[in-house]
Structure formats: C-alpha cells, structure tokens
Amino acid sequence: MASSDEPLLDLEVTGIAHGGVAVARHEGRVVFVADAIPGERVRARVRDDRHDRFWRADTVDVLDASPDRRRHPWPEAGLERDPAVRAGGAEFGHIRPARQRALKAQVLAEAMQRFAGLELDVPVGAVSASAADAGAPADPDEPAEGWRTRVRLHVDAEGRVGPYAARSHDVVPVASVPLAVLELQEIAALDRRFEGAAEIDLIAPSAGEAELVVRPAGERRGGAARRGRRAASTRDAARPHIVERVGDRLFRLDRDGFWQVHRGAATTLSRAVREHLDPARFDPDADNLDLYGGVGLLAAAVGDRFGGDARITTVEADRRASEHAAGNLADRPSAQAVAARVDRYLDRLDRGGRTLAGASVVLDPPRSGAGRAVVDRLAALGPAQIVYVACDPVALARDVGLFREHGYGLEAVDAYDLFPDTHHLEAVARLTAIVG
Numbered sequence: 001m002a003s004s005d006e007p008l009l010d011l012e013v014t015g016i017a018h019g020g021v022a023v024a025r026h027e028g029r030v031v032f033v034a035d036a037i038p039g040e041r042v043r044a045r046v047r048d049d050r051h052d053r054f055w056r057a058d059t060v061d062v063l064d065a066s067p068d069r070r071r072h073p074w075p076e077a078g079l080e081r082d083p084a085v086r087a088g089g090a091e092f093g094h095i096r097p098a099r100q101r102a103l104k105a106q107v108l109a110e111a112m113q114r115f116a117g118l119e120l121d122v123p124v125g126a127v128s129a130s131a132a133d134a135g136a137p138a139d140p141d142e143p144a145e146g147w148r149t150r151v152r153l154h155v156d157a158e159g160r161v162g163p164y165a166a167r168s169h170d171v172v173p174v175a176s177v178p179l180a181v182l183e184l185q186e187i188a189a190l191d192r193r194f195e196g197a198a199e200i201d202l203i204a205p206s207a208g209e210a211e212l213v214v215r216p217a218g219e220r221r222g223g224a225a226r227r228g229r230r231a232a233s234t235r236d237a238a239r240p241h242i243v244e245r246v247g248d249r250l251f252r253l254d255r256d257g258f259w260q261v262h263r264g265a266a267t268t269l270s271r272a273v274r275e276h277l278d279p280a281r282f283d284p285d286a287d288n289l290d291l292y293g294g295v296g297l298l299a300a301a302v303g304d305r306f307g308g309d310a311r312i313t314t315v316e317a318d319r320r321a322s323e324h325a326a327g328n329l330a331d332r333p334s335a336q337a338v339a340a341r342v343d344r345y346l347d348r349l350d351r352g353g354r355t356l357a358g359a360s361v362v363l364d365p366p367r368s369g370a371g372r373a374v375v376d377r378l379a380a381l382g383p384a385q386i387v388y389v390a391c392d393p394v395a396l397a398r399d400v401g402l403f404r405e406h407g408y409g410l411e412a413v414d415a416y417d418l419f420p421d422t423h424h425l426e427a428v429a430r431l432t433a434i435v436g
C-alpha cells in the first residue's frame with residue numbers, strides 16, 4: 001500500500017470505469033483515479049501499486065479542469081481534503097449532475113456491450129426528490145442533493161459521527177449530510193458525541209416522523225432476518241416498524257428492513273414495472289412472480305396495473321419482510337407471499353413438475369444480481385416475460401447475457417438516477433422469450 005510520501009503522477013484522464021473511478025494510463029499500465037473526470041489532466045497520488053496491470057490513485061490537484069467540474073456540495077468529500085479523510089459515499093459529487101448521468105449511461109452502455117453483446121444508448125433520467133412531486137421526472141438543472149431517506153453514519157473511538165472515508169473504514173466526522181432529505185439534515189445531531197454507540201441510522205419514512213436510531217456497539221442488526229424461517233418470536237413481533245406511502249397505498253416494514261433509499265424511488269420503480277410489463281404477454285391467471293419481493297412493493301404495482309384478480313406470488317428470503325408483504329397485500333386475495341430463497345423456490349416449482357409458461361416475472365435482486373444459478377433455473381421454467389429491476393449495471397448486463405443464452409431477448413430498458421452524487425444507477429429492463 002502506498003503512503004502519502006508516494007511520488008505523484010500527472011495523468012490524462014480518458015475514461016470512466018464501473019465503481020465511480022476514472023481511467024488513465026501510466027507507462028502502459030491502467031490507473032484507476034478517484035475524484036477525476038474524463039477529459040481532465042490531474043495530479044494523483046498512487047494509493048495501491050500492488051498489481052502489475054493496474055494501480056489505484058487519488059486526485060490531489062486538477063491541472064486542466066473539465067467544464068463539468070464543480071465544487072463538491074459536501075465540503076468533507078471535496079478535493080480540499082487529503083484523500084485519506086475525504087468522506088465516502090458521494091464519489092460523483094465533484095461532477096455537474098447532467099455529466100454524472102451521462103457517465104452513468106456510458107458505464108451502462110459499455111457493460112451491455114461487453115457482457116451482453118448489445119449496442120445500446122440508454123439515457124439516465126433525473127428523478128425529483130422534492131416532497132411535493134417525489135418520483136416525477138426532474139428538471140435536469142434541479143439540485144440533485146437532498147434525496148436520501150436512509151443514512152447510516154458510524155461512530156469513532158471518541159464518539160464522533162460520520163461516514164466512512166472513501167475506500168476505508170475510518171470514520172470521517174462531518175458537519176453536514178447534504179445528500180439526506182431535509183428532515184434528516186435537521187435531526188442528524190452531527191455535533192453530539194455518541195460514546196458506546198457503533199452506528200447511527202437516520203430514517204425518514206414517507207408516512208411518519210423522521211427518526212435517529214442509535215445502535216450500541218455489539219448489537220446484532222437484522223437479527224430476525226438472520227434467524228431465517230424459525231417461528232416468529234414475541235420479540236420479533238415487538239420490533240419497531242415504520243410505514244411508507246406510495247400513491248394511495250401504505251406499506252408496513254421493520255424499521256431496519258429494506259426500502260428503496262431515494263425519496264422518489266418507490267414511485268419511479270412501481271411506475272417503471274407497470275409500464276415495462278407488456279399487457280399482450282400478461283396472463284392474470286398464470287403463476288406470475290415477484291422475485292426478491294421485499295415487503296411487496298412491486299407485486300402491488302403489478303396488481304395496480306392488471307387488477308386485483310391478477311395472480312402474483314412475491315418471494316423473499318427475509319421472513320419478517322415476507323410477513324409484512326402478506327399484510328401489505330392482504331387486500332389482494334390473488335396475491336400471496338412466500339418466505340424462501342429464490343433459487344430454492346424455483347427448484348421446488350421444477351421438482352413439482354410446474355412450469356412458468358405464460359407467466360410474467362418481476363426480478364429485483366440485490367446488487368450482486370440474480371446470477372447464473374437463478375437465471376438458469378428461471379429461464380428453464382419458461383416465463384413469457386421478465387421485468388428485471390437492477391441497481392448494478394454490470395450485474396444486469398451479465399444476467400442479460402445469460403438470459404440471451406437461454407433464448408430471451410432484451411426488448412426495452414430504461415435507467416433512472418436514483419443515487420445522485422454517487423456512481424450508482426437503477427435500470428429496468430424487459431426480457432421476452434424469442435419465438436422461432
């Protein structure tokens with residue numbers, strides 16, 4: 001590992017890589033450079049020179065700035081700070097929002113080309129996080145900050161709170177959290193000392209008060225989820241819950257359970273799933289599935305699109321989330337919630353001699369994607385269409401490539417900027433069986 005005595009490199013920055021780092025070359029070797037923009041010339045300090053083929057470096061000075069460079073909206077994450085103490089989690093904040101989205105679109109296009117063999121040009125749409133019209137397409141010039149309804153901060157040995165530094169687990173005390181929605185900025189208590197605590201969670205549900213939750217050192221997070229499918233204990237039943245509103249519908253979930261983070265995300269993704277499901281291929285009586293269903297957000301969207309009688313089963317590994325899904329979908333007699341791992345659920349269908357012929361499947365896996373084990377099983381069951389909701393462009397592209405091996409084609413894809421000031425993006429794609 002390089003130290004701050006390491007010589008500095010002057011680099012021509014030529015590209016962008018997955019993960020939010022720019023790409024340059026030095027003496028034939030690729031250098032991944034943090035806090036730079038393609039087209040710039042920067043001075044960078046090498047942080048990691050252990051690999052033969054690539055090094056990692058951090059920008060310390062900009063020699064020729066891009067017109068898309070701006071002052072970082074989070075002072076503790078900006079170039080003025082030494083890279084070792086720059087706040088993490090806002091690695092695109094130094095870039096104007098329109099260029100952030102263009103770079104994300106480029107990463108998606110390159111991933112689709114490389115891993116799925118497809119030439120695509122998909123713009124990444126801005127999404128409003130304002131309390132009044134969250135989820136509406138946003139004015140591209142609207143400030144991108146103020147979108148996070150969940151923020152996790154860490155506590156250092158002296159009780160001070162902050163995010164981890166970029167690329168380390170060192171806590172960086174901060175005076176502001178500009179990516180958070182205003183309610184959370186107001187309660188963040190960043191000047192308080194939290195001795196004995198490990199983490200602070202800031203949570204702003206759409207139907208209820210914003211909360212600051214202190215997690216003592218040694219507390220096990222997500223205990224219920226880890227206990228798997230054991231019978232619900234009295235302690236589980238008493239776990240704090242919150243309520244989220246999407247349109248006219250309310251969703252109940254554990255306070256530490258999964259929910260989309262951007263204030264406009266649940267609306268955006270519900271709408272995207274409704275729009276991407278091809279009505280000509282949708283059979284309300286088929287064994288329609290919402291895989292990786294959480295507390296039933298997207299199963300509800302399917303019901304809203306095709307009516308309460310449309311059959312749908314939401315499958316989720318976290319037993320508590322699945323119990324909430326059953327409650328959240330209780331007004332839909334044709335919807336059911338199953339607590340199971342997706343791969344095991346698909347195996348059970350197969351062993352039972354069932355197929356998914358004529359069925360529509362919503363697939364919303366974690367960041368690592370569905371992967372070969374799930375894609376192979378799902379494709380073998382032969383659904384009519386799959387609407388894939390993805391928060392990682394490379395995992396999506398890899399899985400699209402796998403589906404194509406099984407005769408599924410990519411019919412449509414849209415992308416949304418649900419993580420401004422970071423390198424992340426959300427994409428929704430429709431895959432259908434190619435006939436003939």
Ligand SMILES: C[S@@+](CC[C@H](N)C(=O)[O-])C[C@H]1O[C@@H](n2cnc3c(N)ncnc32)[C@H](O)[C@@H]1O
Binds near residue numbers: 296315317364
């Ligand atoms: C990206 S979230 C999507 C949740 C939901 N669709 C939503 O939009 O709110 C992924 C979900 O997959 C669940 N999960 C992770 N691995 C799983 C697996 N192998 N089988 C089933 N569910 C899993 C997680 O608990 C989480 O709720």
